[in-house]
Amino acid sequence: MATKRQMAFVTGVIAVALLTILFSLIYNRGSGPLSLGTRPAEALLIMVAYLVTDARHVGASKHLEGFNYTASWAFPAALALLLPETSFLIFVAGVTFVSGIINSKAIVRNLFNAGQAVVATFAVFEILSLFSAQRILGGSHPAFGPSQLFGLGLAFVVGSGLNHLIVGVVVGLGQDNLFSRSSWSGSMLAVAQGVTLMSLGAVVAYGLAWSLWFLPVLSLVTTALVMNTYSAMKARIEQGRDDLTGLLSRAKFLDGLDSALFEASKHDQAVGYVVLNLDSFKSINDRLGHPVGDVVLRQVADRVARLRPSSGLVARLGGNEFAVVMPDISGITQLAIEARKLRDALGEPLEVRGFPLRVSASCGVALFPDHGTDSETIVRAADVAMYKAKSDKTGVEVFENATDRLQPSKVGLLGDLRYAAARGELFLVYQPKLDLNSDTVVGVEALIRWQHPVLGLVQPNDFITMAEHTELMVDLTRWVLSEALTACARWRELGFDIGVAINGSARNLHDMGFPRLVEAALVKSGVPAERLEIEITENTVMSDYRRSQLVLGELKAMGVELSVDDFGTGYSSLQHLRDLPVSTVKIDKTFVLAMLSHGSDSVIVRSIIDLSSNLGLKCVAEGVETEPILSRLRTMGCSFAQGYHIARPLSEESLLKWLSARSSADPDLSKTNRIVSGRPLASDVLEI
Numbered sequence: 312m313a314t315k316r317q318m319a320f321v322t323g324v325i326a327v328a329l330l331t332i333l334f335s336l337i338y339n340r341g342s343g344p345l346s347l348g349t350r351p352a353e354a355l356l357i358m359v360a361y362l363v364t365d366a367r368h369v370g371a372s373k374h375l376e377g378f379n380y381t382a383s384w385a386f387p388a389a390l391a392l393l394l395p396e397t398s399f400l401i402f403v404a405g406v407t408f409v410s411g412i413i414n415s416k417a418i419v420r421n422l423f424n425a426g427q428a429v430v431a432t433f434a435v436f437e438i439l440s441l442f443s444a445q446r447i448l449g450g451s452h453p454a455f456g457p458s459q460l461f462g463l464g465l466a467f468v469v470g471s472g473l474n475h476l477i478v479g480v481v482v483g484l485g486q487d488n489l490f491s492r493s494s495w496s497g498s499m500l501a502v503a504q505g506v507t508l509m510s511l512g513a514v515v516a517y518g519l520a521w522s523l524w525f526l527p528v529l530s531l532v533t534t535a536l537v538m539n540t541y542s543a544m545k546a547r548i549e550q551g552r553d554d555l556t557g558l559l560s561r562a563k564f565l566d567g568l569d570s571a572l573f574e575a576s577k578h579d580q581a582v583g584y585v586v587l588n589l590d591s592f593k594s595i596n597d598r599l600g601h602p603v604g605d606v607v608l609r610q611v612a613d614r615v616a617r618l619r620p621s622s623g624l625v626a627r628l629g630g631n632e633f634a635v636v637m638p639d640i641s642g643i644t645q646l647a648i649e650a651r652k653l654r655d656a657l658g659e660p661l662e663v664r665g666f667p668l669r670v671s672a673s674c675g676v677a678l679f680p681d682h683g684t685d686s687e688t689i690v691r692a693a694d695v696a697m698y699k700a701k702s703d704k705t706g707v708e709v710f711e712n713a714t715d716r717l718q719p720s721k722v723g724l725l726g727d728l729r730y731a732a733a734r735g736e737l738f739l740v741y742q743p744k745l746d747l748n749s750d751t752v753v754g755v756e757a758l759i760r761w762q763h764p765v766l767g768l769v770q771p772n773d774f775i776t777m778a779e780h781t782e783l784m785v786d787l788t789r790w791v792l793s794e795a796l797t798a799c800a801r802w803r804e805l806g807f808d809i810g811v812a813i814n815g816s817a818r819n820l821h822d823m824g825f826p827r828l829v830e831a832a833l834v835k836s837g838v839p840a841e842r843l844e845i846e847i848t849e850n851t852v853m854s855d856y857r858r859s860q861l862v863l864g865e866l867k868a869m870g871v872e873l874s875v876d877d878f879g880t881g882y883s884s885l886q887h888l889r890d891l892p893v894s895t896v897k898i899d900k901t902f903v904l905a906m907l908s909h910g911s912d913s914v915i916v917r918s919i920i921d922l923s924s925n926l927g928l929k930c931v932a933e934g935v936e937t938e939p940i941l942s943r944l945r946t947m948g949c950s951f952a953q954g955y956h957i958a959r960p961l962s963e964e965s966l967l968k969w970l971s972a973r974s975s976a977d978p979d980l981s982k983t984n985r986i987v988s989g990r991p992l993a994s995d996v997l998e999i
Contacts, residue, residue, distance in 0.1 A: 900934025
């Protein structure tokens with residue numbers, strides 16, 4: 312429903328329009344309220360054209376209620392040059408109101424539109440009168456001069472601007488934000504179009520005043536302008552379309568969602584929002600090629616578009632993700648049913664180059680106003696539900712169900728994560744890795760952190776796990792790779808020739824284009840390939856062993872170091888370990904932390920150290936938090952270690968200070984002291 316402030320403004324506009332007409336009736340300038348002026352034939356022709364065309368939208372139509380320029384906007388300008396003031400205002404108000412009835416608009420909206428038209432065109436009439444633009448039509452041959460030209464331009468700019476201002480205010484009041492983007496976007500274009508259409512009206516009036524036989528010529532000019540306007544509108548609409556599928560672009564779609572929520576709020580209606588993410592689409596691109604993937608996306612887009620409600624919106628949000636807006640939905644039950652229908656339809660085989668191909672999708676469902684009162688919250692809620700559907704392989708999830716396993720503070724994480732890098736919220740910390748034989752730092756592991764503007768520091772487990780089920784994981788890896796290599800290049804310039812390790816995800820290992828991404832990042836940074844290490848887990852490799860082996864093989868051929876992280880917690884066989892092109896095994900910290908208190912863990916640690924030695928692999932112990940653990944690892948023959956006893960994860964600035972302190976330490980100091988008691992020297996350590 313409309314807000315109180317919005318209704319107050321609408322009522323005010325209607326009241327001002329009524330007072331304007333009443334004032335004109337009382338102080339009319341020597342003519343009756345329905346007088347056709349000194350050129351009744353011309354005025355009558357234009358009035359008929361005005362009445363016929365007022366319901367036909369041909370201009371830059373905003374998606375928000377009440378904002379439309381039509382071909383008829385040319386005719387009030389013409390009538391302002393021909394009719395007396397009172398009859399002019401009455402006829403403008405009457406035509407606008409009748410047009411609203413024809414289009415089945417609500418009575419209040421009809422009155423508001425009529426009032427809006429009266430206020431805007433009254434300003435036009437008064438300015439034209441001020442510059443005597445009407446008087447030049449009094450003779451048999453109209454005259455025209457610089458004063459009239461300036462008067463026409465000023466009148467049309469003021470009238471068009473006032474019209475747009477009125478609608479912008481009422482829309483802004485409805486959203487409780489007068490300066491919202493949706494209230495004023497496209498303002499300059501809208502005003503310019505209004506001026507153009509009213510200028511055409513002046514041409515019509517002056518042409519008919521010259522001769523009624525000029526009407527055919529004016530008809531051709533009007534038709535040409537209308538067709539050109541349609542073409543411009545079509546081009547503008549196509550700019551908001553996805554090039555591949557023809558569906559709405561993300562930006563245009565979100566504008567439409569804003570509008571749908573705005574309309575629903577006025578009429579106490581619900582709006583459904585469904586987001587669909589195609590499952591395993593990456594494998595289609597990789598195995599069958601991107602041209603086949605494009606065909607799949609187009610066919611999926613066609614199916615989703617056919618199943619949308621007549622008043623609904625469909626968009627491709629990017630990649631393999633689609634979304635549907637369903638206005639005037641009865642409730643969450645109907646919405647879930649519609650989402651299930653969409654998913655089932657996508658499950659029917661597609662015909663791609665003569666062969667059947669099946670795809671599936673994971674759907675997230677959110678309902679306005681139950682799950683949010685603005686578009687951003689609704690989109691986030693549906694994203695969360697979709698990620699749960701994808702991770703649990705349930706197909707369709709409603710946000711209410713998804714919240715059972717998500718803390719309230721995490722509801723919007725994935726939506727925020729899309730833009731976290733661009734907003735500068737992500738950063739890296741680095742944990743050093745120590746060679747236990749030479750007591751030198753041989754590298755660091757780059758760990759991603761997220762400083763959320765509202766929630767503060769978000770732990771990796773709170774967003775990485777969810778991101779791994781989406782395309783966001785690819786973007787995160789790309790960002791980490793670029794940042795880590797750029798930092799490594801800076802260290803090398805400062806004389807610290809150490810390597811950097813990043814964590815690879817399952818999506819990276821299943822992506823045949825990942826090696827090219829790594830290669831490009833290495834070339835850009837100038838860091839040698841052997842200074843980059845990519846850490847993978849056993850389970851990540853085993854999720855698609857054959858493909859992972861191919862990707863890792865390409866990375867190894869480039870000279871990139873590869874390591875198996877958290878070794879001992881997965882289910883890979885020794886044969887797989889032998890066949891993988893890795894050079895390092897990292898012992899999971901759970902075994903290292905318990906090795907002094909549990910004999911079985913100590914046996915596991917020793918076994919992994921011996922195994923890696925026999926296979927010719929380096930062995931790194933993670934989770935070294937005390938001196939006794941470090942000493943035991945030395946006696947077991949472990950070559951490398953990292954953990955809090957050596958150094959906690961450090962910001963780049965703290966890392967450089969820590970490295971400088973080690974390099975300048977007295978060589979006679981004991982190794983334990985050279986580790987600086989397990990703490991970095993800088994005071995700005997991140998306790999994570």
